[in-house]
Amino acid sequence: xxxxxxxxxxxxxxxxxxxxxxxxxxxxxxxxxxxxxxxxxxxxxxxxxxxxxxxxxxxxxxxxxxxxxxxxxxxxxxxxxxxxxxxxxxxxxxxxxxxxxxxxxxxxxxxxxxxxxxxxxxxxxxxxxxxxxxxxxxxxxxxxxxxxxxxxxxxxxxxxxxxxxxxxxxxxxxxxxxxxxxxxxxxxxxxxxxxxxxxxxxxxxxxxxxxxxxxxxxxxxxxxxxxxxxxxxxxxxxxxxxxxxxxxxxxxxxxxxxxxxxxxxxxxxxxxxxxxxxxxxxxxxxxxxxxxxxxxxxxxxxxxxxxxxxxxxxx
Amino acid sequence: xxxxxxxxxxxxxxxxxxxxxxxxxxxxxxxxxxxxxxxxxxxxxxxxxxxxxxxxxxxxxxxxxxxxxxxxxxxxxxxxxxxxxxxxxxxxxxxxxxxxxxxxxxxxxxxxxxxxxxxxxxxxxxxxxxxxxxxxxxxxxxxxxxxxxxxxxxxxxxxxxxxxxxxxxxxxxxxxxxxxxxxxxxxxxxxxxxxxxxxxxxxxxxxxxxxxxxxxxxxxxxxxxxxxxxxxxxxxxxxxxxxxxxxxxxxxxxxxxxxxxxxxxxxxxxx
Numbered sequence: 239x240x241x242x243x244x245x246x247x248x249x250x251x252x253x254x255x256x257x258x259x260x261x262x263x264x265x266x267x268x269x270x271x272x273x274x275x276x277x278x279x280x281x282x283x284x285x286x287x288x289x290x291x292x293x294x295x296x297x298x299x300x301x302x303x304x305x306x307x308x309x310x311x312x313x314x315x316x317x318x319x320x321x322x323x324x325x326x327x328x329x330x331x332x333x334x335x336x337x338x339x340x341x342x343x344x345x346x347x348x349x350x351x352x353x354x355x356x357x358x359x360x361x362x363x364x365x366x367x368x369x370x371x372x373x374x375x376x377x378x379x380x381x382x383x384x385x386x387x388x389x390x391x392x393x394x395x396x397x398x399x400x401x402x403x404x405x406x407x408x409x410x411x412x413x414x415x416x417x418x419x420x421x422x423x424x425x426x427x428x429x430x431x432x433x434x435x436x437x438x439x440x441x442x443x444x445x446x447x448x449x450x451x452x453x454x455x456x457x458x459x460x461x462x463x464x465x466x467x468x469x470x471x472x473x474x475x476x477x478x479x480x481x482x483x484x485x486x487x488x489x490x491x492x493x494x495x496x497x498x499x500x501x502x503x504x505x506x507x508x509x510x511x512x513x514x515x516x517x518x519x520x521x522x523x524x525x526x527x528x529x530x531x532x533x534x535x536x537x538x539x540x541x542x543x544x545x546x547x548x549x550x551x552x553x
Numbered sequence: 554x555x556x557x558x559x560x561x562x563x564x565x566x567x568x569x570x571x572x573x574x575x576x577x578x579x580x581x582x583x584x585x586x587x588x589x590x591x592x593x594x595x596x597x598x599x600x601x602x603x604x605x606x607x608x609x610x611x612x613x614x615x616x617x618x619x620x621x622x623x624x625x626x627x628x629x630x631x632x633x634x635x636x637x638x639x640x641x642x643x644x645x646x647x648x649x650x651x652x653x654x655x656x657x658x659x660x661x662x663x664x665x666x667x668x669x670x671x672x673x674x675x676x677x678x679x680x681x682x683x684x685x686x687x688x689x690x691x692x693x694x695x696x697x698x699x700x701x702x703x704x705x706x707x708x709x710x711x712x713x714x715x716x717x718x719x720x721x722x723x724x725x726x727x728x729x730x731x732x733x734x735x736x737x738x739x740x741x742x743x744x745x746x747x748x749x750x751x752x753x754x755x756x757x758x759x760x761x762x763x764x765x766x767x768x769x770x771x772x773x774x775x776x777x778x779x780x781x782x783x784x785x786x787x788x789x790x791x792x793x794x795x796x797x798x799x800x801x802x803x804x805x806x807x808x809x810x811x812x813x814x815x816x817x818x819x820x821x822x823x824x
């Protein structure tokens with residue numbers, strides 16, 4: 239063959255907005271295969287797309303057929319989706335299967351998308367948490383255990399199989415057009431609950447910036463765990479104000495009260511297990527990633543919030 | 554003119570507004586830093602503190618110029634008076650100095666972030682959870698950090714123990730050595746008399762989840778406050794055993810004790 243072989247990349251979580259941005263960036267230079275746990279998405283004729291459970295045996299056929307060079311694993315089911323058990327199966331056992339297959343078929347680059355939620359929101363968090371900080375979120379809520387376990391697993395494979403070149407990314411709140419996570423839904427709504435008297439510092443990254451970060455990370459095989467966050471910060475309630483949200487105050491003390499209220503209401507947009515994140519700050523330090531990969535976020539907070547202000551959907 | 558800017562024009566003198574704008578701070582595009590400091594909130598905070606500092610406690614500060622104009626520095630003081638008024642006054646003395654004003658950061662008790670409104674308010678005016686990681690990252694950021702090594706042992710002490718220094722933790726010395734930050738000792742006199750407490754109801758404090766529950770009058774008395782800033786103390790960053798670190802801490806403690814005595818002798822009357 240005279241032509242150099244284009245890299246073959248498996249992209250998981252393809253139905254998500256972020257994965258689609260990443261696919262947009264890579265499709266001209268790489269041969270992509272998209273899979274998603276939830277649904278089959280049409281991504282054009284050049285990208286085979288599958289709805290597949292990683293734990294099913296047919297998943298291995300994809301590795302046999304397409305001879306992947308790399309994997310970008312964004313198929314983590316968010317804590318707001320499915321039941322705890324199904325999430326555990328998909329996120330933890332599914333990821334294990336994915337990494338086992340990656341090892342078996344000689345994959346040379348794996349990027350795993352995690353989340354800053356793994357650090358856990360506690361009152362005693364220092365600011366600018368770096369990658370070596372302990373992951374406290376499993377102690378906060380059983381709903382976050384699968385996120386921490388997924389990371390543990392990726393870390394074990396990182397050291398056991400260095401040739402996989404695993405990089406784990408822990409981004410701050412990913413927001414922007416098309417993002418369907420909890421925080422994006424809140425910023426996009428007309429009214430958003432807040433815990434009275436608590437307005438923790440938050441960090442936001444635009445979905446396009448995050449896609450840039452993932453592509454950058456994929457292209458440079460530095461192993462390790464990296465926070466991804468721009469060097470900019472804003473208090474939660476101030477962010478809501480800039481997005482044009484009316485704030486609904488939920489009584490915050492004693493701590494039992496908001497837990498009970500949110501537990502009873504079962505608001506999808508303000509789940510009780512994320513309550514601590516609306517109370518205490520989890521400010522991460524993204525400088526290691528910036529230095530290692532030369533990442534430069536381009537969309538400022540003001541632009542992000544303007545998008546939400548101008549695109550209010552009815553609640 | 555919006556309500557916010559009207560209020561601001563009435564509450565924040567233009568001179569102070571410009572004064573704070575002149576002080577360089579590493580803040581993001583919306584005026585916040587990672588610890589929650591906010592430039593606009595600081596303006597209100599300082600305007601209010603100005604009244605408290607000048608009119609209520611009629612503070613006399615000596616030697617505030619001893620704090621270096623830039624670079625990391627630890628401002629170490631004795632803690633007293635139930636509420637962290639001493640931190641507020643030291644902070645104002647530095648933020649309002651004519652030449653090379655700086656906005657210092659105070660390390661606060663771990664219980665504050667759990668208190669609604671107050672926790673955020675303190676963060677906005679520069680106070681930060683007293684965690685060694687926070688202190689280290691701030692010194693790396695070239696900030697001036699106020700630390701009370703006595704912690705709640707100092708602020709919660711009773712009136713009959715006034716001006717007796719409690720045990721100093723060694724943490725600040727380790728950080729000063731690691732980040733080559735000079736230490737400026739401060740002797741605070743007067744804050745002991747602001748809320749004289751005669752007892753501490755420990756079971757009540759435990760039940761409420763607060764560090765102490767003093768038996769005191771529910772007012773803050775207008776005691777006259779004297780702040781004496783000592784000359785900067787420099788310590789090398791050699792690897793030394795903990796015993797010698799403690800000796801260095803004792804040196805700082807002795808200097809603060811001397812500064813307190815100086816303040817006490819300067820004081821003509823309590824109020």
